Amino acid sequence: MRTLDLLRLASGHVRALALAVAATLVASALGLLQPQLLREAVDAAASTAVPWRLLMAMAALFAVQACVDGIGLFLLERTGERVVLGVRRRLVARLLRLRLEEFDSHRVGDLMSRVGTDTTVLREVVSTASVQLITGTLTGAGTVVLMLLIDPVLFVWVMGTVVVAAVVVYSLVGRLRTAGEQMQRGVGAMTADLERALGALRTVRACRAEEREEELIGRQAEQACAAGVRAARITSVMSPAVELAMRGSLLVVLLVGGTRVARDTASVGDLMAFLLYATYLVIPFTAVLQGIGLLQKGMGALGRVAEAQSLPVEDTSGAAMPERGGIALEFRDVWFSYRDRPVLRGVSFTVEQRSHIALVGLSGAGKSTLFSLIERFYEPTSGALLANGTDIRKFSRHQWRGRIALVDQDSPVLNGTLRDNLRYSAPDASDHDLHEVLELANLDELVQRLPAGLDTELGERGRALSGGERQRIALARALLTRPELLLLDEPTAHLDPVNERALHRAIHRVAQECALLVIAHRLTTIREADRIVVLHAGEVVAQGTHDELLAINDFYGRLTAGDFVDNSKSFEAEISPGWR
Numbered sequence: 164m165r166t167l168d169l170l171r172l173a174s175g176h177v178r179a180l181a182l183a184v185a186a187t188l189v190a191s192a193l194g195l196l197q198p199q200l201l202r203e204a205v206d207a208a209a210s211t212a213v214p215w216r217l218l219m220a221m222a223a224l225f226a227v228q229a230c231v232d233g234i235g236l237f238l239l240e241r242t243g244e245r246v247v248l249g250v251r252r253r254l255v256a257r258l259l260r261l262r263l264e265e266f267d268s269h270r271v272g273d274l275m276s277r278v279g280t281d282t283t284v285l286r287e288v289v290s291t292a293s294v295q296l297i298t299g300t301l302t303g304a305g306t307v308v309l310m311l312l313i314d315p316v317l318f319v320w321v322m323g324t325v326v327v328a329a330v331v332v333y334s335l336v337g338r339l340r341t342a343g344e345q346m347q348r349g350v351g352a353m354t355a356d357l358e359r360a361l362g363a364l365r366t367v368r369a370c371r372a373e374e375r376e377e378e379l380i381g382r383q384a385e386q387a388c389a390a391g392v393r394a395a396r397i398t399s400v401m402s403p404a405v406e407l408a409m410r411g412s413l414l415v416v417l418l419v420g421g422t423r424v425a426r427d428t429a430s431v432g433d434l435m436a437f438l439l440y441a442t443y444l445v446i447p448f449t450a451v452l453q454g455i456g457l458l459q460k461g462m463g464a465l466g467r468v469a470e471a472q473s474l475p476v477e478d479t480s481g482a483a484m485p486e487r488g489g490i491a492l493e494f495r496d497v498w499f500s501y502r503d504r505p506v507l508r509g510v511s512f513t514v515e516q517r518s519h520i521a522l523v524g525l526s527g528a529g530k531s532t533l534f535s536l537i538e539r540f541y542e543p544t545s546g547a548l549l550a551n552g553t554d555i556r557k558f559s560r561h562q563w564r565g566r567i568a569l570v571d572q573d574s575p576v577l578n579g580t581l582r583d584n585l586r587y588s589a590p591d592a593s594d595h596d597l598h599e600v601l602e603l604a605n606l607d608e609l610v611q612r613l614p615a616g617l618d619t620e621l622g623e624r625g626r627a628l629s630g631g632e633r634q635r636i637a638l639a640r641a642l643l644t645r646p647e648l649l650l651l652d653e654p655t656a657h658l659d660p661v662n663e664r665a666l667h668r669a670i671h672r673v674a675q676e677c678a679l680l681v682i683a684h685r686l687t688t689i690r691e692a693d694r695i696v697v698l699h700a701g702e703v704v705a706q707g708t709h710d711e712l713l714a715i716n717d718f719y720g721r722l723t724a725g726d727f728v729d730n731s732k733s734f735e736a737e738i739s740p741g742w743r
């Protein structure tokens with residue numbers, strides 16, 4: 164099965180590979196001619212003068228062999244790189260499109276190590292193991308035939324020792340493969356942990372956890388090392404066994420062949436040629452051995468690459484959306500579970516066109532999950548989300564996401580300039596559009612302050628910015644697509660009162676143009692809304708305006724008595740199952 168996968172890897176590169184293997188084979192064949200010439204030269208030198216022509220031919224043969232060998236090697240390395248390029252591109256494309264559930268059950272660092280380390284092992288299989296196995300086998304076979312032709316009796320002696328080595332190798336190959344697999348898994352786990360720790364470096368430092376992390380990641384590295392050592396142990400048994408067989412066979416050749424020459428039953432030329440072939444046999448034999456070892460390691464890596472390549476991706480099919488004109492979104496009896504844990508239970512509410520709806524509820528009530536369902540990161544377990552009456556599952560995800568925009572709580576800023584960051588959602592936006600949304604998000608002052616304005620590099624994940632600035636950049640980016648439905652996760656969380664008021668004005672202006680669904684923690688944000696949906700433990704427990712809810716819902720009153728973000732802990736403690 165995996166061998167098939169391996170062959171499939173090489174498809175598309177068959178010509179280049181065949182050319183490379185052919186060059187290496189020609190080089191090997193030229194090498195095989197050399198002992199024949201030597202034999203003739205030695206036997207001729209015994210009776211006549213030094214045969215210069217033969218010696219010149221041998222020198223030329225050496226030179227041509229080296230050139231052809233070099234060309235073959237280059238072609239192979241190049242093909243290896245290209246095969247890996249293809250694998251990496253396919254893998255990256257796949258990982259970027261995986262269903263979000265997959266990231267709940269796979270570690271990002273481990274997936275990354277499949278693109279980096281595992282593909283590097285694969286390159287070795289393609290560029291080294293393939294030629295080692297093919298040319299090693301063919302050259303080995305050619306050498307064997309020539310040895311048989313020169314002296315069959317000597318050959319049988321030599322084979323006796325070689326068979327012993329072959330049996331040792333065969334018995335160890337499976338274990339080498341397992342060790343290779345374990346090593347790659349260890350490297351994957353180490354990369355995943357390192358990625359996690361570096362991604363949260365500030366927390367690591369603040370918690371003084373460097374040593375603990377070092378210990379943990381070091382342990383993963385040790386596991387990879389232990390598997391590597393196991394592989395080395397197996398190889399260390401294999402290699403001396405082969406070497407012993409080789410040296411033994413040389414001794415046998417010298418002993419048996421020497422006796423035969425002494426008794427005049429074979430010529431010195433025969434013995435020298437045979438001896439040279441016997442030493443030459445070491446090269447293909449070792450090559451095949453190393454090729455088998457590499458192939459086993461490569462199978463482990465291939466397994467990991469193939470597994471990542473087969474993870475399910477988001478379905479991109481679906482009908483085109485109708486012309487723009489505003490979205491009215493309806494949640495109709497939506498149920499949803501993360502794995503087997505129900506998080507939303509029969510949620511129903513509507514976001515009318517150009518309306519402004521606030522979602523409130525305690526931490527863990529399911530507010531962000533509602534956003535994930537709207538973005539179609541996950542699908543409801545039952546029930547449906549309808550846009551202007553049509554189930555959103557009917558539309559292509561790509562088109563649907565083009566009509567809505569999401570500003571998350573962590574508002575990530577990507578690497579690059581401010582302009583790159585803003586245009587991330589709308590690559591064709593003009594500078595005029597950019598300035599419009601910058602003004603809307605109250606960012607013009609920031610642009611003036613930045614040394615290179617829109618072309619200032621923001622650093623990885625926007626480290627040079629404050630939380631509020633990052634949030635407003637995320638908002639400006641979202642607005643640039645002119646969404647028909649804007650999802651905001653507590654947009655004023657990081658803002659001071661001045662900026663908060665400015666952002667509220669911005670939101671108010673945006674709300675004239677599109678529907679707004681806002682996860683709100685602050686009273687000021689809640690009050691802005693046309694209607695408030697109160698969510699508790701995955702259920703909509705009340706809906707209405709601020710004043711209506713104050714009158715009818717005791718929980719809502721207590722929830723909004725202060726800025727309940729700060730008081731949520733005491734609310735949670737107070738709330739009993741019968742609070743409604």
Ligand SMILES: Nc1ncnc2c1ncn2[C@@H]1O[C@H](COP(=O)(O)OP(=O)(O)OP(=O)(O)O)[C@@H](O)[C@H]1O
Nearest residue numbers: 267501502506524525526527528529530531532533
């Ligand atoms: N990827 C996930 N896998 C499993 N459970 C999850 C996942 N994401 C969220 N949950 C769980 O689902 C529940 C609802 O989470 P959600 O993030 O929607 O709440 P929230 O109301 O947005 O909370 P907050 O205000 O704290 O952001 C929580 O109990 C949370 O533990």
